[in-house]
Amino acid sequence: MEKMRENDGKDTAVQVRDYQTELEQIMRSNVSPRVLKDRISDYHENDIASSFEVLTRDERERLYRILDAEQLSDIFEYLDNAEIYFEELNARKKVEVLSCMEVDQAAALLKRLDKPERNMLIDLIDNESKRDIAMLESFDEDEIGSRMSMNFIEIKAGISIREAMRELIDQAAENDNISTLYVTDDNHTFCGAIDLKDLIIAREGSKLDDIIMESYPYVYAREMIEDCIERMKDYSEDSIPVLDENNKIIGVITSQDIIQVVDDEMGDDYAKLAGLASEEELNEPIRQSVHKRLPWLIILLGLGLVVSSVVGLFEGVVAQLTIVICFQSLILDMAGNVGTQSLAVTIRVLMDENLDGKQKLGLVFKEARVGMCNGMILGILSFICIGAYVVFAKGMTPFFGFSVSACIGVALLLAMIISSISGTVIPILFKKFGVDPAVASGPLITTVNDLVAVVSYYGLTWIFLIEMLHLAD
């Protein structure tokens, strides 16, 4: 199986490359435009798009002349950095391509052009696209409305199956998302949806009302993406209508949009957990990467100084019993690790479900208990290991060694319990006060945990080892 998988892997890898080179060869062959167009049209837009990078500018411009605006717009929707190639089009083509593109894609592309050109193009494109783009841009990027597509089939309530089928065929030429038809009343208020499948297998005689799903899910354009994304995933429909405040349908979120949103949201969470301002691309200029990471690092440095000054308070303890500094990093790291685990769990939970106060409290207790279980196991482990280490590696008396390691074990237990609690409580509080927990929690938790760890560790050392057992060097 391993072997076969290898092959499959290669096969497809080869194919993907092939497309590029095949297209390269086709473009370099000098056949008539007509033939060229036919040959090119045999390829998937995504493959044509990915062949752009290997083609020369002349070859691309030949392509632009040969393909019509409809085909080009499909290709441009697949390009990662469309704006670069878009510049190569002449003004007329630019306008045509923009008008043919999905509105959300067109809007995104326009954003990445420089202002004068953008305004020029917006003037030139047809009024419908203009209106759609304006509507799309009226939403903040964290509102679901900013992700919707205006490309859907709308039919009036109360028509017959045959009329609905006719409507579908008329509108299908214009709109791609035909798997669900949306039923509205005379003032476009959303009444329900029809699964295309049901329409196709419906008998001539039967009434349209019988196949309308009144309970079809929907979202409001002004809802925050993070608030409705889970709901949209749960219903697992191919497309979900987006309504304005008057329950008029103004667009749809297709499953492709949902894939995009899920990908973005989780990618951002991931980046934030790692202390990055946002997800980074491979070919990003250094300046930008520095800019994305520096703010966190500076905050962390400041917080680090706070920890340092607290450690400073225990300088006396260390001076009397230098061996304890060996294990400071251990306690701090472990506290940090446990805190991060709780943080990650809490953030995913906060993201996925709406918890009431009781559940939140339950979560905190659960994390505390988990921290305690792990803390006990690790505390005992380190009591034994570190004790042995001090005795054999450092050549101290067993009494000394195991008093030190006992002290470390207890400090570890304390630090881990408190870290798990702070790792849960802090993000919950941030969420409550409307701060994105994924961003703000990380650094604060590291600091809190470091402080807790330092105080409990050196505090215990001082009381237990120095004051009680008089183990000072």
Add this chain to the structure above:
Amino acid sequence: MEKMRENDGKDTAVQVRDYQTELEQIMRSNVSPRVLKDRISDYHENDIASSFEVLTRDERERLYRILDAEQLSDIFEYLDNAEIYFEELNARKKVEVLSCMEVDQAAALLKRLDKPERNMLIDLIDNESKRDIAMLESFDEDEIGSRMSMNFIEIKAGISIREAMRELIDQAAENDNISTLYVTDDNHTFCGAIDLKDLIIAREGSKLDDIIMESYPYVYAREMIEDCIERMKDYSEDSIPVLDENNKIIGVITSQDIIQVVDDEMGDDYAKLAGLASEEELNEPIRQSVHKRLPWLIILLGLGLVVSSVVGLFEGVVAQLTIVICFQSLILDMAGNVGTQSLAVTIRVLMDENLDGKQKLGLVFKEARVGMCNGMILGILSFICIGAYVVFAKGMTPFFGFSVSACIGVALLLAMIISSISGTVIPILFKKFGVDPAVASGPLITTVNDLVAVVSYYGLTWIFLIEMLHLAD
């Protein structure tokens, strides 16, 4: 706008709750089964599913009797913990529901039943479902074949538009995923796909070949999910055919499946970055959570001991100049933070694209440069801040203060450069040797960075402050 968003949020929140209570009331009203069935059928399966938790067992059983297997199977596909409610069905219903369910869903459900019952049910279900489930289970869960749905429309090449339409209508009754039709030759080899939209708007006369997309993307069942997920996302098609080794089509990956896969993959990466064995659910038993987290923590403890023993080597340095311990945590934390940033960036990049050696080297250099830029800025910052801190807070001479802080600044720079490099190189190497970089990198990098930081910090202190400047207390 803020206000309105609030409202929308509430509206939908209320609606979601309403469904549950409405259904509750309907189930508690004692109307005739016929009426009850009609009323229930007005609701979305997802809402009926989510109402299960508020219904009593008797009410649910009444529901099972009223709804037919087709409806129940749809509802069970939406249930999070279907196995619990599945137990409440009688044997005959169980078999019927299983046979109606999507194969992947049925297989997943069967997995969660206890062995004797599973075998009993597999014996009873019809041969087709049996064959499909067996096929699905022949793939490991990290192969894309394990995620496919067998529910798609297959038409023979060379038939007319009219025949294709007829085929569609016949098969649509059985299969939901009709937005794309798959064209195969006589021995089921995949030839291409037809967009239902093109079929619907095609004119009677025109030939089927004209609307077949020969360049439609596909995956092999044995491909690893992580290898093909990006490709499937890129093509952004509603469904992608899954082929066996002989290029026969055996299933499709719908965009719903892709959403699921993306969600799972990213959720796992996220969990791994936080040192969790895998993503955790809200209502997971403590034992399980402990079990998921403990392994990492034990490894981290072991690695922490290594760091501690290295710190131990510098006990002498600290004994002579105790102030330096104040800033150990600072240097270690910063090194850790920078390393995590590089790690996160590298892992996402490795996940998203296939890099050749040159690009990988480029990535390492880029990260190193970013680390250096940040390191310099933070180094200078801490030179100034810490110097001032030591002078004013600790009442040391400016010369002493700024020698110490200079030493810290340089150590910070060194640590940050090396951390960014290790944060990039280690995951790349793991990936090369076939170890999941997301899992293995974290702890190793923390340790490497801690070691680097400790050595460079105390090393510099020793050489620069004690040997050269004789600043020992």
